[in-house]
Amino acid sequence: MDSHAFERVIDGDKNLTQVTEDVFSPLEKRGTGRWWTAFLVAASALFLGLVAIGYQVYTGIGTWGLNRTVGWGFDITNFVFWVGIGHAGTLISAVLLLFRQKWRTSINRAAEAMTIFAVMCAGIFPLIHMGRPWLAHWVFPYPNPRGPLWVNWRSPLLWDVFAIGTYFTISALFWYVGLVPDLATARDRARGIRKRILSLFSLGWNGSARSWSRHEIACVLLAGLATPLVVSVHSVVSTDFATAVIPGWHATLFPPYFVIGAVFSGFAMVLTLMLIARKVMHFEDYITPRHIGAMCKILCFTGTIVGLAYMTEFFTAWYSAAPYEQFVFMNRAAGPMAWAFWIMVSCNVIAPQLLWFRKVRTSLAAVFVLALVINVGMWFERFVIIVTSLHRDFLPSAWSAYIPTSIEIATLIGSFGLFFTLFLLFCRFVPMIAAAEIKTVIRDRRASDDAPPAALPVGAAGVDERRAA
C-alpha cells in the first residue's frame, strides 16, 4: 500500500467530539424508512428459509435434488461459500492490525461482524445436512452411553467442527473486546433502561490508562491468534475434499487455493456491504474512496491468484497423465455443466482484471457491480468444484445430473436473509465504526488544534455543555 494514499484515514477534518457524534447519534434515533424496508426484505427471506428448513428437517433430505452420484450439492456449496465470506473480516481486523495498516480502523468493526454472521450462516448447512440435526451433539467427544464411542479424529469433517467452532468463538471474542470502549461511549450518552443494558455489556469501562494498556495487548494477542486461525479454517475445509480420492478434489493445491479464494470472496462481500452502509448510514467521511480503492487492489491481487490456481489445477491434471483426472477437468470446461465453469471463470478471473484501471477503482458504481459479480462467481466456484467433480464418476453407468429443488434454493435465500437481518440489526444497535480507534488515527493530524481554548475558567464544569446544546 503506498503510504501517500492514506495520509488521512477519514475525511471531513473532524475532532473527537464530531467522531463520537457521527458514530453514535444514528444509534440513538429511530430506524429510517430505508432501514425498515431493507430489514423487512431480509427478515422475509429469513422466514422463507426457516420454513424451508422446517420442511426439510420434518420430511428428510430427500427433499433435495441429490442422488446416489451427486451426494453433495447446494448444502455444502453454501457452507463453503459462507465460511469463505468470513475470512476477509478476520484478515482486515487481525492481519491488517499486525501490519499496522491504519486505514482498517474505519471498516474493521463491520468486517468482523460480517465474519461472525457469515460463520453463523455457514453453520446451518452441515447441521441440516446431517439429516437428523437433533443428534448434532454426536459430533462432540463427550462421555456417552454408547461405549463410550469416541469421535473419529482422522476425519476432516470432525476437524471442521473444531476449526469452525474455534473460529466463531475467537472472532466473536475479538469483536466484543474491541467493542467494549465504544459500548462505554454509548453507555455514557444513554439514559434509563438503555444505559443499564449498555452498562452490563461495557463491563464498567472507564478509559483508564491501565485498561487501555491491557486492552491493546489483548487485541494484539488475539490478532496474532486469529491470523494462523484464519489460514487453518479454510485449509481444514479444503481437506473435506482433498483427502477424498475423487478426481478434481484430490489435490495438494486445495488448502492455499481455498484460503485465497475465501479472502477474495470475503473482500467482495465487505465491499458490497460497505458501499451500501456508507450511503444508508451516511458514513461517507469514514468509508472513503481511498478505502474502497485499497480493497479493490486486494480484490485484483487475490482474483489473479485465484485465476492462477484454476490454471494450476488444469496443468496438474494434464501433467499427472492420470486419465480420470484429465477427464474431470475436460468435463468441467466442456461437459454438460460447462456453463457453471465459464460463469466462474468470467466472474472471478476476467472481471476483476478491470480493477487494474484507476477509473474503475474510483467509480463506486462499477466497484459495486464488480463486487456482486465476484460474489456470484465465488458461489459458482464451490458449486463447480463440488458438483462437476461428482456428477460423472469412474463408472459411466452411474453418471448423473444435479438439479436443485425449490427447497434448496429457498434455504440458500434464507441464509442470505439471516446474514442481512443480522447485519442490519448490527448497523442499528452497535457502533458500526470503531470510534475509539478512529480517534487514535485522527489525533496525529489534529495536533494543531491544541491552541489554547478561548478563556475557559479553571474549575468551570465543561461536562454538560454538549448535552445542554
Add this chain to the structure above:
Amino acid sequence: MSRRIHVAHYTSEQRLLGAVKGCRDAGLHVLDVRSPYPIHGLDELVGIPRSRLPIACLVGGVTGLGLATWFQYWTSATDWPIDVGGKPFDSLPAFAPVAFEVTILLAGLATVFGLLFRTTRLRAEIPEDELRVTDDRFVLVAVRPDADVSDAALARLWIATEAVHTSEYVEDER
C-alpha cells in the same frame, strides 16, 4: 490515613501529557489517566507495570495443545480403538488440526478472561463529571503525598496546564 486526590480535566492529549509531566515536576504522584483512546508512552509516565496477559495466553495455548493431543491419543489409541480404513490408532499427524484449533481456542479464552479479570469493575459507577472521558475528555488523577505542595502552587499548575475542570476529594486509605 487518608490522602487527597486531585482530578483535572483536559481537552486534548497534548495538554494531558504536559499536565502529567507538570504534576511529576511539582511532586504530585499521578495515579491514573483516563482518555477516550489509548495514549502511547503513558505506561512509563504513570508507572503501569508490564502486562502479564501474554503469559496467560501462552499458558492457555500450551494447556490446549497438551490437552487436545493427549485426549485424541487416549480416546483413539487407548480407551476405545476403532479401525478406520486400516490406519494406525496412534496416527499423530491426523491429530494435528484439532490440536492446533484447541491450542488457539484456549489461548484466546485465557487472554480474554485474563483481560476481563484484570480490567473490569462490573458494578462501577462512572462519576457524572467523567462521562465525557469516553467521548473527548482527558482526565488526570493525582495524589498529593503530604502537604508538600501548597494549594497556591497547585492552582498555578492547573492554570499553566490549561485544565478545563478540576476537583478534589479525600480518600480513606484502606
